[in-house]
Amino acid sequence: MVPKTHPRYKSLLNREKVVEAFDKGILAKAGLTAHGRGESFDYLIGEKTTTEALHSIKVASAVLLLAENPVISINGNTIALSKHDIVELSEELNGKIEVNLFYRTKEREENIKKAFEEDKEIYNKIKNKKIKLLGLDPATTNKQIKNLDSLRGKVSEEGIYSADVVLVPLEDGDRTEALVNMGKTVICIDLNPLSRTARKSTITIVDELTRCIPLLTKYVKEYKQKDKKELENIVKNYDNNQNLKSILNYISNRLKNMEI
Numbered sequence: 287m288v289p290k291t292h293p294r295y296k297s298l299l300n301r302e303k304v305v306e307a308f309d310k311g312i313l314a315k316a317g318l319t320a321h322g323r324g325e326s327f328d329y330l331i332g333e334k335t336t337t338e339a340l341h342s343i344k345v346a347s348a349v350l351l352l353a354e355n356p357v358i359s360i361n362g363n364t365i366a367l368s369k370h371d372i373v374e375l376s377e378e379l380n381g382k383i384e385v386n387l388f389y390r391t392k393e394r395e396e397n398i399k400k401a402f403e404e405d406k407e408i409y410n411k412i413k414n415k416k417i418k419l420l421g422l423d424p425a426t427t428n429k430q431i432k433n434l435d436s437l438r439g440k441v442s443e444e445g446i447y448s449a450d451v452v453l454v455p456l457e458d459g460d461r462t463e464a465l466v467n468m469g470k471t472v473i474c475i476d477l478n479p480l481s482r483t484a485r486k487s488t489i490t491i492v493d494e495l496t497r498c499i500p501l502l503t504k505y506v507k508e509y510k511q512k513d514k515k516e517l518e519n520i521v522k523n524y525d526n527n528q529n530l531k532s533i534l535n536y537i538s539n540r541l542k543n544m545e546i
Contacts, residue, residue: 297328314394317362331492346473348512355382368455370405374503420444427441480534492530
């Protein structure tokens, strides 16, 4: 048990959640490595949401509201860290969440399904069709993303395959590139601004998942009061490459000015 008085309580709590998800068969072993890699980049940005990240969050919120069929793609890490926050965000959109796994096994699919169904609050939302949990039924997960040979290429027609905007939390470079090549707008949340995911996405949010998702939900709720023209103005002139350069400059300057 991590004491709340620990100076890095939230980070250590997230580590515990990831380990627990691995023990329950929700998270693949490689997901532990991915979490550690992301955490190292969070140190570099100061473990806070930067101005650049907040700008991307606002743009992403507007894009999600302008979308006709937005879909939130989730994997084991996302489920471990932000299951409830993801559900809340999806409710503010069209309720579509799709499980998409690189290390996909029948057992892992069952464990993920169980994790959602055993949560009474979430299960009631699925039952009442407030949210749709896609990607776990082989009968409906039968569409193939072009030029993506891994198991991540198998997607739901109702979800990722027909989506115009896909929110991809956490690193997922090959699929991000394939989805963009299909003409989709891809919003990624990736603490590594150097990753292929970050560089290939339409909008990159360089921020930690559990900080980012609640902010996305906040701005989606707020921007629902705006008309289409106002939302388009928020998105207008956004330059993802420039945003990534700004983040790298921020990290560089922070390290230069850091006192040891």
